[in-house]
Amino acid sequence: MRLFALLLRVVATLPLSLGTTAQQCSSREDYTARTQAEIDKITQNCTTIAGELGLVDWSGPLTLPNITRINSITLYSGNITSIELPALEYLGSNLLLTDLPSLRRVYLPRLEYIEGLYVDFASDAPELHLPKLTNTSSIYLRGNFSDQSFDSLRRVEKKFDICNAVSCGYYSRMEAYTPMSLSFPVLESVGSFIVAGNVSSLSLPELSTLTCRECDWAALQLKLYGSSRIPVDLPKLSSVNGSLNIRGDIDSISLPSLQEYTRELIITPYEPLNITLPVEKAEDFLFTGNITSIQLPNIKDFTRIHIDSDLDFDCDELWEDLDRTSGPLNESCKEEYFQCSVGVSCYAGRLQTVAVALGLVLGMGFLT
Ligand SMILES: *[C@@H]1O[C@H](CO)[C@@H](O)[C@H](O)[C@H]1NC(C)=O
Ligand SMILES: *[C@@H]1O[C@H](CO)[C@@H](O)[C@H](O)[C@H]1NC(C)=O
Ligand SMILES: *[C@@H]1O[C@H](CO)[C@@H](O)[C@H](O)[C@H]1NC(C)=O
Ligand SMILES: *[C@@H]1O[C@H](CO)[C@@H](O)[C@H](O)[C@H]1NC(C)=O
Ligand SMILES: *[C@@H]1O[C@H](CO)[C@@H](O)[C@H](O)[C@H]1NC(C)=O
Ligand SMILES: *[C@@H]1O[C@H](CO)[C@@H](O)[C@H](O)[C@H]1NC(C)=O
Ligand SMILES: *[C@@H]1O[C@H](CO)[C@@H](O)[C@H](O)[C@H]1NC(C)=O
Ligand SMILES: *[C@@H]1O[C@H](CO)[C@@H](O)[C@H](O)[C@H]1NC(C)=O
Numbered sequence: 354m355r356l357f358a359l360l361l362r363v364v365a366t367l368p369l370s371l372g373t374t375a376q377q378c379s380s381r382e383d384y385t386a387r388t389q390a391e392i393d394k395i396t397q398n399c400t401t402i403a404g405e406l407g408l409v410d411w412s413g414p415l416t417l418p419n420i421t422r423i424n425s426i427t428l429y430s431g432n433i434t435s436i437e438l439p440a441l442e443y444l445g446s447n448l449l450l451t452d453l454p455s456l457r458r459v460y461l462p463r464l465e466y467i468e469g470l471y472v473d474f475a476s477d478a479p480e481l482h483l484p485k486l487t488n489t490s491s492i493y494l495r496g497n498f499s500d501q502s503f504d505s506l507r508r509v510e511k512k513f514d515i516c517n518a519v520s521c522g523y524y525s526r527m528e529a530y531t532p533m534s535l536s537f538p539v540l541e542s543v544g545s546f547i548v549a550g551n552v553s554s555l556s557l558p559e560l561s562t563l564t565c566r567e568c569d570w571a572a573l574q575l576k577l578y579g580s581s582r583i584p585v586d587l588p589k590l591s592s593v594n595g596s597l598n599i600r601g602d603i604d605s606i607s608l609p610s611l612q613e614y615t616r617e618l619i620i621t622p623y624e625p626l627n628i629t630l631p632v633e634k635a636e637d638f639l640f641t642g643n644i645t646s647i648q649l650p651n652i653k654d655f656t657r658i659h660i661d662s663d664l665d666f667d668c669d670e671l672w673e674d675l676d677r678t679s680g681p682l683n684e685s686c687k688e689e690y691f692q693c694s695v696g697v698s699c700y701a702g703r704l705q706t707v708a709v710a711l712g713l714v715l716g717m718g719f720l721t
C-alpha cells in the first residue's frame with residue numbers, strides 16, 4: 354500500500370520535475386541576442402542563464418517563457434516595447450529600463466527577488482506587474498502610471514523611490530496628470546522611502562522600520578499632490594533612522610507607534626491641518642504651511658520646535674502645553690528651543706533662520 358502510494362507520487366511528480374528542474378543554458382555564461390528567434394534558440398531546453406543576457410538593437414517585445422533564473426539582462430541598444438518574463442523568479446542584478454520611449458509593459462508575475470529595478474516609463478498608462486516580488490535592494494519608478502500594487506513586497510534594503518510627476522525635484526510644484534493609487538500591504542522595512550506626485554491613496558499598514566541605509570538625509574519623503582486630500586496613516590512605524598518629511602495635500606497624519614524619534618520631523622500641509630502626535634522623545638520639529646493646531650500630549654523631551662504657520666496659529670497655547678507636558682521650560686532661553694510665527698508674508702524671510710536653527714545637515718538636505 355505504502356509502496357503504491359510512493360510510486361504514485363513518483364509518477365505524479367516525474368513530468369513536473371522534468372519540466373521544472375533548473376537547467377543551465379548550454380556551457381556558456383553570457384549571451385547576446387538581437388531577435389526573439391535567437392533567444393528562443395538559446396533557451397530552448399533550459400531554465401537558467403548563469404551570466405548575462407545582452408540585447409543589442411532590440412525592437413519590439415521580449416519574452417522568455419521558461420527562464421526562471423537569470424543573473425542579468427542588459428539592454429545595450431534598441432527600443433524595446435515590452436518585457437514579459439512569466440516564469441522568472443530570480444534576477445541577480447539591476448534591471449535598468451530608462452530612456453526607452455516605447456516601453457509600456459513590464460510583466461514579471463513570478464519574480465521574487467531582483468537586485469534593483471529602475472523603470473522610467475514614457476508611455477501613457479504603462480503597466481508594471483510584480484505581484485510576487487518579496488525583497489529587493491532598490492526600486493526606482495518614474496512614469497505616468499496610475500494604480501500600482503506591490504502585494505508581496507516585504508523589504509527594500511536601500512532606496513524605494515516612486516514618482517509620477519513630470520518633474521520630481523524637492524521644490525518643484527508637481528504636475529502629474531494621472532492620480533496614482535499605491536498599495537503595499539505587507540511592506541515592513543525600507544532603507545529610505547520617497548513617494549511623490551499625484552497620489553489618490555497610499556496604503557502602508559505594516560511599515561515599521563526605516564533604516565536609512567544609504568539615504569542622503571530623509572528616511573521618508575512624502576510629497577503628495579492630489580485632486581483631493583489624502584490621509585497619511587503609518588500605524589506601525591516605530592523605528593526611524595533619518596528625517597521624516599511629509600508635505601502636500603494631506604487630510605490627516607497618524608503616527609501612533611512612533612514614540613521615540615531622534616531626527617528631524619518636518620510637516621508641511623498645503624491645506625488646513627490639525628496635527629496630533631503621541632511622540633515622547635524627539636529632536637527637531639519643523640511645522641510649516643497650513644498648520645491650524647499641534648498637539649504633542651506625551652512629549653517629555655525635545656530639542657527644538659519650530660512652527661511657521663500660514664494660518665492663525667496659537668503659539669502661546671502650544672508653549673503652555675509644552676511647559677505642562679515636558680516642562681518646566683526656561684522662559685529666558687525660549688528662543689533656543691521654541692520658535693513660533695504666524696502669517697504667510699513672514700515665510701520667505703524666516704527660511705534662513707529655519708535652516709540655521711535646524712543645522713546645516715538639514716539645510717543641505719533641502720537643496721538636494
Ligand atoms: C518552453 O517550454 C515548453 C515546455 O517544455 C516548450 O514546449 C517550449 O518550446 C519552450 N519555449 C521556449 C521558447 O524554449
Ligand atoms: C534541445 O533539445 C532538442 C531535443 O533533444 C535538440 O534537438 C536541440 O538541439 C536542443 N537545443 C539546444 C539549443 O540545445
Ligand atoms: C523608439 O521609438 C520611439 C517611438 O516609436 C521613437 O520616437 C524613437 O525614435 C525610437 N528610438 C530608437 C532609438 O529607435
Ligand atoms: C499621462 O496620462 C494622461 C492621462 O491619461 C495624458 O493626458 C498624458 O498625456 C500622459 N502623459 C504622457 C507623458 O504619456
Ligand atoms: C532577499 O532575497 C535574497 C535572494 O533570494 C535572499 O538571499 C535574502 O535572504 C532575502 N532577504 C530577506 C530579508 O528576505
Ligand atoms: C491629479 O490628477 C487629477 C485627476 O486627473 C487632476 O484633476 C489634478 O489636477 C492632478 N493634480 C496635479 C497636481 O497634477
Ligand atoms: C542610520 O543612518 C545612518 C546614515 O544616516 C547610517 O550610517 C547608520 O548605519 C544607520 N543606522 C542603522 C542602525 O541602520
Ligand atoms: C496655505 O493656504 C493658503 C490659502 O489657501 C495658500 O495660499 C498657501 O499656499 C498654503 N500654504 C502652503 C504651504 O501650501
Ligand SMILES: *[C@@H]1O[C@H](CO)[C@@H](O)[C@H](O)[C@H]1NC(C)=O
Pocket residue numbers: 625626627645646
Ligand atoms: C481643528 O480642530 C479644531 C478644534 O477641535 C476644529 O474646530 C477645527 O475644525 C479643526 N480643523 C481642521 C482643519 O480639522
Ligand SMILES: *[C@@H]1O[C@H](CO)[C@@H](O)[C@H](O)[C@H]1NC(C)=O
Pocket residue numbers: 683684685686
Ligand atoms: C534659565 O536660563 C538662564 C540663561 O541661560 C539661566 O541664567 C537661568 O539660571 C535658567 N533658569 C533655570 C531655572 O534653569
